[in-house]
Amino acid sequence: MSKIELTHIDKYYGKNHVLKDLNLTIEDGDFMTLLGPSGCGKTTTLRVVSGLEKPQNGIILMDGKEIVNAAEASFAPPSKRNLNLVFQSYALWPHMTVFDNVAFGLRIRKENSETIAKKVASALDRMQIGEFAKRYPTELSGGQQQRVAIARAIVSEPRLLLLDEPLSNLDAKLRVDMRAELKRLHHETGTTIIYVTHDQVEALTMSTRIALYRKGELVQVAPPLELYDNPVNLYTADFIGNPSINFVKGTAQVEAGGMRVDSPLGQMGFERGDMTEAAPQSGSVDVTIGVRPEQLSISRQADDAHWVEGHVYSGMPAGSETLVSVRVGDTMLTVKELGSTHYASDEPVYLGFNPKKVNVFETKSENLIKYCV
Structure with missing residues (x-):
């Protein structure tokens, strides 16, 4: 050795x-x-x-x-x-x-x-x-x-x-x-x-x-x-993972106790303890939210767990899993669902996720500022 x-x-x-x-x-x-x-x-x-x-x-x-x-x-x-x-x-x-x-x-x-x-x-x-x-x-x-x-x-x-x-x-x-x-x-x-x-x-x-x-x-x-x-940064996030991670643009208001992020996925609040040393101490910053396809769940009905409305762009059943491309506003998201499910093009669906599991990156520096916990 x-x-x-x-x-x-x-x-x-x-x-x-x-x-x-x-x-x-x-x-x-x-x-x-x-x-x-x-x-x-x-x-x-x-x-x-x-x-x-x-x-x-x-x-x-x-x-x-x-x-x-x-x-x-x-x-x-x-x-x-x-x-x-x-x-x-x-x-x-x-x-x-x-x-x-x-x-x-x-x-x-x-x-x-x-x-x-x-x-x-x-x-x-x-x-x-x-x-x-x-x-x-x-x-x-x-x-x-x-x-x-x-x-x-x-x-x-x-x-x-x-x-x-x-x-x-x-x-x-x-x-x-x-x-x-x-x-x-x-x-x-x-x-x-x-x-x-x-x-x-x-x-x-x-x-x-x-x-x-x-x-x-x-x-x-x-x-x-x-x-x-x-x-640690957008390069690593984009390189690792198949299918690739979803990136969503947003803005963040950072304060001493944490930050609030607004994006097409809705509004999310994060505590300072979940943030990295690279995170700014205060102010408004442009951010990029990273959410893995398997972290998104999909439903045909809106409920407490599925609140982000979108429309199916394409569904790709592959036997053990189904990849679904969903358009939310101007943002395209990939959802990875276990099992084989058929979705029609332009069908309305609702997405949900655990905000604690997403990454947040400062867009300008590309550095990770909020951990997946």
Whole structure:
């Protein structure tokens, strides 16, 4: 197991500033997911940690030991960092059996045959591919090949496991299966894992913590539910969640005891204790209300729990759930309802929600000023 500390890391490719003063601590035993859109710096971070890239500035510690000091041009080679990598491409030797692919690194280390056999059998069984030991990669499906690649990475029991978009080449069902396998693997081994993906579902379902990137900078580092429930700004709120969060424009009057918000969703009052440190102390501010689709309930009748009137724009039953687009004035809202329900276009409906569960952001700064509680 391993603790990684990155301090003031800068990485340039020519004039392109890819990582900008990056500070990130990955605790011993974490399943840390680096999440963000393409080109945001998450894979570069992984390559810097692995030793495949050298940063121009910054220090990296592994269990308190310095492995990178850019100012002193000190860079421990990848072979000295006790880590293994799994890439998007499986990178298996086609002329070797599954057993030999997994055993390759152990043989390079000159371990004896009995030890190799035990370790390889254990790694294959852990990935539930023991029966394929004598097969060649071309005889396996994509999901099976990826399991071989992961078995090869874990057979040497590294302190740190780095995974770069390992599931992106798999179909939807295999991705779900492999998420379960990776989560079980982390639980059983306790290995520190750094996982790169642009898929928020992977990040939310597997991670102990998520580091969200934007243009080479960290936006927020938090456990999955905290990132989902209380995004620090509009960028995080918009990026996390499928279907996307609803944004509603409003105005707020802030006083010492709290604030009052007026919007197409009606008037809401919030206590100061539910507000963040970024909230203004007083005055009138433009705000953006964030409400998740599953937090909205829908009814064909107005009642105490459903008071926001709207009209159905479209209904999209999907078996286990129904997504309903509802127009409230000039605002379009998405409602996620369990089960399959049919709604007619332009049908009048009424929406309700718990005001304590909404986020409020200051529109100008984009910062969160009221928690979901």
